[in-house]
Amino acid sequence: MNTGKITISEKGGVITVAPVKAAGGARTLTIWFDCNCPYCRRHWMDHLEGYLEEIEAGKLTLDMIPVAFLTEYSARAAMLLYSIIPYGVDVFFDAFHSIVWEGLPESQGNDDATVTHKLGEVYKEIIVPALNARGVDPKTIDTASQESYDKIKNNTDDAIAKGINGVPHIEQD
Numbered sequence: 001m002n003t004g005k006i007t008i009s010e011k012g013g014v015i016t017v018a019p020v021k022a023a024g025g026a027r028t029l030t031i032w033f034d035c036n037c038p039y040c041r042r043h044w045m046d047h048l049e050g051y052l053e054e055i056e057a058g059k060l061t062l063d064m065i066p067v068a069f070l071t072e073y074s075a076r077a078a079m080l081l082y083s084i085i086p087y088g089v090d091v092f093f094d095a096f097h098s099i100v101w102e103g104l105p106e107s108q109g110n111d112d113a114t115v116t117h118k119l120g121e122v123y124k125e126i127i128v129p130a131l132n133a134r135g136v137d138p139k140t141i142d143t144a145s146q147e148s149y150d151k152i153k154n155n156t157d158d159a160i161a162k163g164i165n166g167v168p169h170i171e172q173d
Helices: 038-054 072-087 090-103 113-133 145-161
Strands: 006-011 014-019 027-035 062-066 169-172
Touching: 006 038, 006 072, 014 072, 014 090, 027 038, 038 062, 038 169, 062 072, 062 145, 072 090, 072 113, 072 145, 090 113, 113 169
Parallel strands: 027 062
Antiparallel strands: 006 014, 014 062, 027 169
């Protein structure tokens, strides 16, 4: 992936991965997903590389909308992802890969220790080194802000209001 050809941003809960320079006829793909969904995991594993190639070529903009249909842990994972968007495509997709492709562990009842451990590993092993390399103190990053939680809640409420009752849900313009 040549991330010099890709930008990442977030507005209103929508994570936009776009080409730096769009080619004529570029399309937008919107994907509603849950970080804890095995079907979403399979979709990203099967298609993300192709999406990124199309974005690099200037042919696609990808709008990613995380929701929390399955568990509260879905929201916590998405909140972590929101917190690192300002630090670029590489950091985002390294964390995204670890959280979504590898998957969050299943929690046992109300015991969220396994999920907390996994998110802690992603933070410690991926995010901290990436931020340190950029001269950013990782302690300044709020991975569990109320603002991020509100974005996930609003995304989930919007999905339900639009009749989206399963993910991944894909819309193309």
